[in-house]
Structures are given as structure tokens and as C-alpha cells.
Amino acid sequence: MAVESLGPLPKTMRGLQIVEWGKPYVYSENIPVPQIKEDELLIKITVAGYCHTETMVLRGDFDKLIPWDPLPQIPSHEATGYIAAMGSAVDKSQFQLGQRVACLNYRSWCKTCEDCKRGMQLYCDNLKSNGTTVDGAMAEYMIADPGSTLVLPDKVPFEKAAPLMCAGATIYSGVKRANLKPGQVMAIVGVGALGHLGVQFAKCLGYKVVAIDSRDAPLELVKSLKHPPDIVINSTEGYKAALAKIPWPVDAVLVATDAIPAYEFGLEITRKHGTFVDVGQPFDPIPVHYRHLIWRNVSVVGVSLGTIEDTKEMVQLFADHDLECKTKMYDIKDIEQLIADTHDKNMAGKMVVKVSD
Ligand SMILES: [Zn+2]
Numbered sequence: 001m002a003v004e005s006l007g008p009l010p011k012t013m014r015g016l017q018i019v020e021w022g023k024p025y026v027y028s029e030n031i032p033v034p035q036i037k038e039d040e041l042l043i044k045i046t047v048a049g050y051c052h053t054e055t056m057v058l059r060g061d062f063d064k065l066i067p068w069d070p071l072p073q074i075p076s077h078e079a080t081g082y083i084a085a086m087g088s089a090v091d092k093s094q095f096q097l098g099q100r101v102a103c104l105n106y107r108s109w110c111k112t113c114e115d116c117k118r119g120m121q122l123y124c125d126n127l128k129s130n131g132t133t134v135d136g137a138m139a140e141y142m143i144a145d146p147g148s149t150l151v152l153p154d155k156v157p158f159e160k161a162a163p164l165m166c167a168g169a170t171i172y173s174g175v176k177r178a179n180l181k182p183g184q185v186m187a188i189v190g191v192g193a194l195g196h197l198g199v200q201f202a203k204c205l206g207y208k209v210v211a212i213d214s215r216d217a218p219l220e221l222v223k224s225l226k227h228p229p230d231i232v233i234n235s236t237e238g239y240k241a242a243l244a245k246i247p248w249p250v251d252a253v254l255v256a257t258d259a260i261p262a263y264e265f266g267l268e269i270t271r272k273h274g275t276f277v278d279v280g281q282p283f284d285p286i287p288v289h290y291r292h293l294i295w296r297n298v299s300v301v302g303v304s305l306g307t308i309e310d311t312k313e314m315v316q317l318f319a320d321h322d323l324e325c326k327t328k329m330y331d332i333k334d335i336e337q338l339i340a341d342t343h344d345k346n347m348a349g350k351m352v353v354k355v356s357d
């Protein structure tokens with residue numbers, strides 16, 4: 001089987017692995033470099049994102065859902081880097097060796113089910129997910145599927161692109177799921193990580209945007225953006241105070257936090273016949289009072305990541321409008337410091353890990 005590569009590939013690489021569920025990541029310089037199939041890409045990882053989902057992966061939440069044993073497993077599903085090798089069946093008009101790319105997490109979809117056939121591979125029952133159910137991006141090399149990989153515009157640095165592959169793709173899907181027209185009103189509840197991207201996407205799509213959070217740091221962050229929200233509200237004041245401050249009916253609410261009170265708050269400020277979009281994944285069930293569904297006809301929907309086409313559109317929007325993605329970069333050996341910092345209330349923006357140059 002023919003595989004082209006940029007040069008001889010090493011046999012081993014450095015990276016982080018989950019060796020035992022619930023235990024800290026283990027740093028190793030002896031991880032075997034993965035072998036690609038003829039229809040796959042091998043990515044030399046530069047920057048990998050650290051997503052909220054990492055804690056679920058580390059706990060072993062997804063292990064219960066798959067029939068194979070993924071351990072030891074490399075974390076991170078937000079991958080950026082260069083194409084280091086590609087199989088002979090990869091379309092050379094789309095990808096070349098050495099290109100700067102970023103990858104969504106899904107690969108190995110079946111290509112035969114209804115969802116795969118309509119370009120919705122992320123709902124395929126046979127999907128594998130980089131960093132979630134198979135090896136991910138916190139090591140020097142990662143396997144990627146060309147169908148979930150995009151070439152990065154020169155303007156978008158790896159450090160900004162990594163969070164776009166999960167946080168960006170997810171929140172962009174959420175913004176689009178509301179199906180608003182320019183001039184309509186979107187409130188985003190939770191503007192720390194995903195939400196600060198959502199605010200910018202929604203503004204660039206022409207919506208009026210209300211940014212809501214219970215913490216001051218993210219609210220200050222969104223005010224400082226080049227595309228700031230129209231209104232900023234601290235949710236600790238309560239939803240009645242919020243409604244008094246918003247001069248328009250809120251056509252859609254996008255919840256981008258796991259905080260349960262955010263759901264009730266968001267539903268209360270959604271207009272009658274409006275749309276409530278969830279991208280948060282709280283451990284506990286989401287409370288939805290029947291009154292919102294029945295008396296007020298609010299549609300409650302959710303999204304999972306994004307299609308590759310939507311994600312390409314989002315990355316281009318990001319480049320064209322010079323959008324900002326606040327990141328904090330950590331060396332791969334400082335992962336425990338990164339994890340400690342996720343509990344810092346003043347943390348705003350996305351955390352990423354430098355894997356290699
Ligand atoms: Zn994620």
C-alpha cells in the first residue's frame with residue numbers, strides 16, 4: 001500500500017496518554033507513530049486544544065459506549081498541524097504534503113448509512129472519534145480522515161484554529177441551528193469559551209447579540225472584542241432584570257454552559273415561538289418546564305459539532321472578519337497546570353497545548 005510522506009517518519013513519538021481511567025495523563029516519548037491506511041492522512045500535530053470533554057474522556061465515560069478497549073489513549077479532539085503523510089487514495093487536488101490543516105474529530109464512518117450518505121457523518125453509529133474513542137491530538141502524529149480535515153487559511157494560526165475544531169464548530173452549528181435572519185436577536189448564555197466565539201459569529205451573520213454570563217471575566221472579555229455584543233448582562237441579576245434591559249424580543253437563545261440555572265434563565269428570556277438551542281452538556285438532566293413548550297411554543301433543539309462544510313464556512317468567516325479566539329497556550333509537559341487552571345473562575349477563553357513546532 002502506497003503512502004507518501006514528507007520524509008522518513010520516526011518509529012516513536014512523544015505525547016500524553018490515558019493509561020488508566022480517572023488517573024492523570026502519562027507523558028511518554030515512546031508512543032508508536034500510527035500507521036495510516038490508503039485513504040487517510042497523517043498529521044504532524046503542532047497545537048492541540050483542551051476541551052471540556054477531556055474530563056469526560058479521562059473519566060472513562062465514552063469507554064462504556066464502545067466495544068473496543070481504547071487504552072492507552074491519546075487525548076484531544078482539536079487537532080492542527082501539517083500533513084506529514086498521505087495514503088495513495090487521498091484526493092491530491094484537495095490535499096498536499098506539508099499543508100497547514102485542522103481536523104474535526106470524526107473518522108472511519110461507514111459511508112453506507114443514511115447519515116453518511118447525506119453528509120452527516122457525525123451521526124454515523126460506526127464513527128470513531130479522535131481523542132474520544134481512539135487516539136487524538138496530544139502527541140506528535142495523529143491519523144485524520146480527509147473528509148473531516150480542512151486546509152487552514154494562512155491568516156489563521158494553529159493556536160487559534162485548534163479551538164475552532166470543536167468549540168468553534170459546535171457553537172457555529174448552534175448559531176446556525178437557530179435559523180435567524182439578519183436583524184433578529186440572539187442571546188448567548190455562557191460566553192467564556194464557546195460563547196465568546198458564538199458572539200462574534202452571530203454578530204458577523206448580522207444578528208443583534210445579547211451576551212449573558214454569571215461571571216465578570218467572560219463579560220469583560222466579550223466587551224473588548226472587535227465584534228462586541230450589543231448588550232451584556234450579568235445573569236446573577238435574574239431573568240426579569242435581564243428582560244427589562246433587552247429592548248427587543250429574543251428570537252433565539254443559545255446556551256453554551258453546563259450550569260443548570262442557565263437553562264431556566266435562557267428559557268425564560270426566549271420569546272414565544274422562539275428557538276432555544278443547547279450546546280452545553282451538563283451531567284444532570286436539563287430542566288424544561290412544560291409551560292415553555294406548550295403555552296409558549298418554544299422549540300428546544302441541540303447540536304453536535306459541525307459538518308465539515310459548515311466548519312469550512314466558519315473558519316473562512318473567522319479569517320475574513322479577523323475574529324478573535326482567546327487562547328492560553330501550555331507546554332505539553334505542563335498539562336497538570338492547565339487542568340488546575342480550568343478551575344480558575346477568572347479563566348476566560350480556550351486552553352491549548354503546544355505539541356511540536
Ligand atoms: Zn470538544
Ligand SMILES: [Zn+2]
Nearest residue numbers: 110113116124
Ligand atoms: Zn455511517
